[in-house]
Structure formats: C-alpha cells, structure tokens
Amino acid sequence: MENEKHHIVPYRVYAIVLLVLVVLTFLSIAITDIELGSYTVVGALLLASIKSSLVLTYFMHLKFDQPYIRIMVGFVLAVFIAVVIVTFFDYSFR
Amino acid sequence: MSQVIQHDEHYDPEGSKIGMWLFIFSELLLFGGLFIIYSVYRYLNHDAFHMAAGELNLTVGALNTLILLVSSMTIAMSTTALQKKQKGTAILLLEITFILAIIFLINKYFEWGVKFDHGIFPGSEYMKEEMSQGEVLFFGLYFVMTGLHALHIVAGLVIMGFALARVHKGTVHAGRPTLLENAGLYWHLVDLIWIFLFPLFYLIT
Amino acid sequence: MQASSKTPNDVSYLEYQGKHKGLWKWILSTDHKRIGLLYLYSMMTLFLVGVTLGLAMKFELIAPGKTIMEAKDYNAVFTVHGVIMIFMIVIPGLPAVFGNFMLPIMIGAKDVAFPKLNLLSWWVYIAGAILVISSVLFGDGSPDTGWTFYAPYSFKTGSNMLPAIFGAFVLGFSSILTGLNFIVTIHRMRAPGMTWTKMPLFPWTLYGTAWIQLLATPVVGITLVLVALERIFGIGVFDPALGGDPILYQHLFWIYSHPAVYVMILPAMGAISEIIPTFSQKHIFGYKAIVASTLAIAFVGYFVWGHHMFTSGMSGTAQYTFSILTFLVAIPSAIKVFNWISTMYKGSINLQTPFYWAAGFIFVFMIGGLSGLVVGALATNVYLHDTAFVVAHFHFIVFGGVGFSFFGAIHYWFPKMFGRMYDATWANIGWLIFTTGFLALYSPMFYLGMQGMPRRYYDYLEEFHAANILSTLGSWVMTLGLIIILINLFRSAKSGPIAPKDPWKGKTLEWTVPSPPPLENFDQIPEYHEKDGPYEYQ
Missing domain, CATH: 1.10.287 (Helix Hairpins)
Incomplete structure (x- = not known):
C-alpha cells in the first residue's frame, strides 16, 4: 500500500x-x-x-484527502440533486 | 488440539475512512428522502409553510446552530491534538464536544416541550382542528426531521463515548487515530444536516 | 508434520475448528465463506416458504371462484410471497451468497474489509426475516397490502403491518452494510497488480450493485419509517386526509425499489459473465463494454422509477420523461447480451450444467427484457398496467433472470464451495424440467394479461380458465424440477466425488486455490503482472 x-x-x-x-x-x-x-x-x-x-x-478533511473521496462525494450529491429534479418533473407540471 | 488462529489484524486507516464515508453517504440519502418530501410539500403548500415556520423559536434554533458549529470545531481540533501527541488536550476537546451535544439535546427537549404544551404534536386534535393541512404537514416533517436528527446526535454521543474511552486507554493514539477521526466525520455529518434543517424550518418565515 | 506447526491453511474452511463448537462455529464465524453459506442456507429455507406460497396462489387460480382460500387470504399470501421473495431472496441473493463467498477470492484477498461487520449483516438479515415472519404468525391478520406497502392503505388496513414494515427496514440495513463492505473491499484489497480493468466481471457487477444498495436503500428505509409513524402517530405525511400525497409515497418507494431491480439483476449478469467465458474457453468479448454497461445500468437505473406509476396520475411531462429514460436502460442490457453471444461465437463450448443455466438465462432474460419495453412504453402500459402481463414480465426478469443465474452460479461454484462434484445427469434433467415448468407457468400470463386479466385477484372470468390451468400445471412441473435440483445438490454436498481444484478449466483466481478453499484462501497473495488478465484463454 x-x-x-x-x-x-x-x-x-x-x-x-x-x-x-x-x-x-x-x-x-x-x-x-x-x-x-x-x-x-x-x-x-x-x-x-x-x-x-x-x-x-x-x-x-476533503481538502487533504485523496481526490477519489471528493469524486465520490460529488457523485453522491449529483445523484441526489438529479433525483430531486426528476421528482419535480412530476410536481411542477401537474 | 484447537487451532485458534488470529487473523493477523488488518489495520487499514484509509479503508476505515472510506467505510465511514460510505456510511455517511447512506445517512445523507436517508435524510435526502425527507428533504425530497419537504421540498415537494413546501412547493405545494408554500404559504402554509411560511405561516407555520413563524411558530418556531428562531433564538433556540440559532443557538443550537452555534452549539453544533462550535462542537464540530472542537472535535476536529481533538484529532489535531491527538496527532500532535497532546493526549490531555485531545480528551478535553472531546469532552467539550460531548457536553455541547448534550446541551443541544436539552435545548431540543425544551423546544419540543413548548410545542407539546401548545398542543402541537403529531396526531393532536388541536392541529387537526385549528391548522391548515399545509401547517400539519410542516409540523409533521418538523418533528420527524428534527427527531431523526436528534437520534443521530445520540448515536454521535455513543460513538464519541467509545472514542473517548479508547483515547483514555491509549488504544487510539497518534499512530492509530482512525476511530477518533471517524467519530469526527460522523459528528460533522450531524452538523452538516443541521446546516440545512435550520434555514428550512426556522428561516422561511 | 507436527501438530503445533499447523498453519490455518492446512485445513479447508469447512473443517476448520475455531474457538466455537457445533452450530456456534458457523453462526459466530467471521469467515466470508462461512457467512456466504449461512446466507445460502437461510435463503434456501425462506425460498421454500416463498415457493410454497406461490404454489398456493397458483392452486387457487386453477379454477375461477374460491378454490382453497378466501380473497383476504389470497391478499395475505401474495403480500408475504412478495415480501419474502423480493426483500429476502432476490435483492440480497447473489451478492450475499456468492458475493460473500467469491468476491475476496476472485480479487485475491483473505477476507472482506470488515469481517465482523459482515457477520453483523447476516444477523441483521435474520432479525429482519424473523420480524417479517412474525407479522404473519402474530397479531390480527397477515399483511395484505402487496409487497409495495402502498399508502394510504398500508396505514389504514387493520392487518399486522408494523412488523412487516420494520422487517423490510431492517433487511435494508443489512443490505447497506453488505454494500459498504464490498465497496471498501474492492477499493482496498485487490491483489497487487490487479488494476480496475483486470478485475473479473462478477466483482465489477458487485461494485455497481453495492453503490445502489448504499444510495437507494436509505430512501425506502425512511419511507417505510414514515409509513410506520403514520400508522402510530398520524403525522400526515402520506395521508390525503391530512394533506399528504400518496403519490409521493409511490415516488419514494420506487426511487429505491426500481434501482433494487438492478441490485438483483446486475450480479446475476455478473455471474453469467463468469460462466460463459469459462464454458466457451474464450476471452470474454468486449470486457470494457460489459463494465461500462454495468455502470451505465446502475446509474441510469436511478432515474426510471416513474415507469411503475404511469397510471397514478402524475404529470404528463414526468410520464414521457420516465418512459424515455426507461428505454435508455435497454441499451446497456442489450450490449451485454450481444457480448455474451459473441463470446460463445467460435469458442470451444463445453456443454455442462452451468452453461445450460446461462443459456437459459439469456433466453428468459431476453423475453423479460423485451416485454419490459412493452410495459415501459406509455401507450401500452396504460393498457397492461396491473394485469397478469406485468406479473409475467417481472417474473421472467426477477425469477427467470436472477433465479436462472443463481442456479447457474451454484452449479458453477458448487465444486469450489463444497469440494465435491454433483451428478451432472440429474442436474441437467433438473434444469430441463425446471425450465419447461417455468415457461409453462409464466408464458400464459402474457396472454392472460393482454386479454385483460388483472393481477392480485383470487378470482377470474371463465374465459381465462384454460390458460390458468396451463399456468398452474407449469408451477407443478417447475417445483418438480426444483426438488430434483435441490436433492441432487444436497446429496452431492455430502457424498459426491471429490472435486479437483479447477474442474471447468476456469481462469479467474478462485480456480487457483484448493476446493474447498483453506481458511485464509491463499497461502500467498497472488500477484497480477502486466500480461495477466481475468480471462486469458488460449
């Protein structure tokens, strides 16, 4: 390692x-x-x-960690935000 | 003969850290589900949410925000202290964090208590009769989200308790700070969620 | 050799005597292989319960009107059948059994990253299973909502819902912990030199799956908690009488439960991707395309949940968005099928039981997948929604896809897991009867659904009689096949001929260790060099 x-x-x-x-x-x-x-x-x-x-x-400590943890955090947040947006495809067009 | 063998103890701080982060991700999504519900109902009951938010005590909310922010700093500093081999300082900082967390819970207890006294609690007759549906939803979510958050504070206390005991014993030390670091990560998650709960419930009047 | 110089790797994991005796040495073991078998045995037991309930449903439907049970009992039976099969068998199935057993060996590790957490996951799983079963045995009436626990009925019904809901929540927790463990294991414990692009495909699919488990399961967890709170306190979140929106429940439920379909099918595809190159003795065709399509399925799978809700009254914009996204998922799935077929092309195919199951998988998966496009398209969905067609579709995917892959995997890795060979003739006969029964059982449901027979009713019109008889007969034939398969495996695990290290001439790392593997898998952690890869056949 x-x-x-x-x-x-x-x-x-x-x-x-x-x-x-x-x-x-x-x-x-x-x-x-x-x-x-x-x-x-x-x-x-x-x-x-x-x-x-x-x-x-x-x-x-994200600043001091290896970049892949940052990537994971970004990915998770992106997935969550995308899920919210897709949910609002329903509610904002009803 | 018995062939009891010890798996040669596999210490991988980076692995433990990823594990903690992954756990944090799933916690975020747990609250994420609630944030989705919140945003949908706020979208559908815009005015009622504003009305209802006026019932909450901004001072207590702001105070609790400050408590969590300070406690986040102290637990982060505690790791620094441990890494600098200042065991006493590390323990002191951890204890301060612990006490701040308990103060947060006490505040929350009184805050909820006042609501209960006013007849505001899930399933109360007062709410069904006097409040609009939007307000009922607001308080339903308020109790669920702050309640779940308070549960996480309790969990954080337990983890901190473990870390504290292990630092005392010396099994968590400058060479192996992972448990303390992970306790810190978890505690910051609790802080992180509150950073969003605070404006969404207290600041939308 | 002196007894004291014995290393743990002198005995196989099956014979190893640890600190504990008897049953304890299994249920307190942190060895990933034993935990894999623990899952296997507990799942097989629960699976037989689920099968019995399924048979009861099919028997009820052998004729119109009441045959053996009342409508209410039928509701309870399909609910419990669904909860057991979905939450306890197909979602954890391949990852928990074969993932636990094979993942560390395939990537050249001694165990998973957190062995104790791994054991905890199994205990949590058992706790969840007991909770769900207790909802049937105690209280006033078994859950009768269907496995989807749709609001508002799930908190209005008088049946014993709370244990079932909490049980599903607890099972989800087990799934999250397993996923977490696998991600860390794959990140940190691959053998030296095994880069991401040299990792075998089964671990790859487990990696994609683990991310879904980690990110989607909590959403359903909190949703189920809310339903429980709604039942206990009446918080109003999903109760239309208090301003809540039941459709939001459906959104949140499917935000998890659709990706959960990919939790089921991805490892199934992974196991097939292991079996096919081995029995074709050929490098897998398009390794990178399979990896990319795995990740693409995992990712796009998050955003298609709405296709379960086309008739719920959500907005038109949402409907066609979800329909388009659903069609996107078909592309990576089709890429995989193409790659499997191309791997077989010009290979030296070794016709053995696992290969039959893999071929069967491709066949039923194609039918299931194409019928999925039929229900994924808006116009046809409105017509077919909640009919027997949908039941046929998801049984072809979930039971056909995952089930065939599971049986394929167990016939493939059985020699490694138990160190013995099974009787190939009986295994093949079992496969043939099972497949025949499977097709007879579910194919008529496509026809019935198109004729308009709704799902989840204990009764039907006389015009549906003939096809239903065929379907029920199919269920008996399939069960016969299942019995043959299980008896053959059980007998062979005890007294089959001793299996060699590498009976199928496979090239992945699990075939380099003895059968059954020793306690710590490898005497020496293997190393991958520049030229090495997972599927280097001649």
Missing part, C-alpha cells in the same frame, strides 16, 4: 473556519429579515450550501 501520510491540520485553520461559519449563520438570519420574496429561501439555501462545503472541505 502506498504511503498515505497524515496531514495535521493546525488549530488556527479550524478556528478561522468556525468564525466564517458563524458569520454566515448570522448573515443568513439577517437576510430573512429583508423582504426579498421568494429569493429569501434561495439566499438561505445558498448560504447553507457555502457553509456545508466549508464543513466538508476543512472539518471533514
């Missing part, structure tokens, strides 16, 4: 990521107070996606 050396992530990186996550959380609460109509949800979901990609990349 090839040498898979372990990357030690410094504490500082985690602290910065947490800071960004907290800011994004407050941001998402703040934008719901602004009247944006249906864009409110889009905005909140967009921020949630950014937050989750931060968690995936740093907390879950």
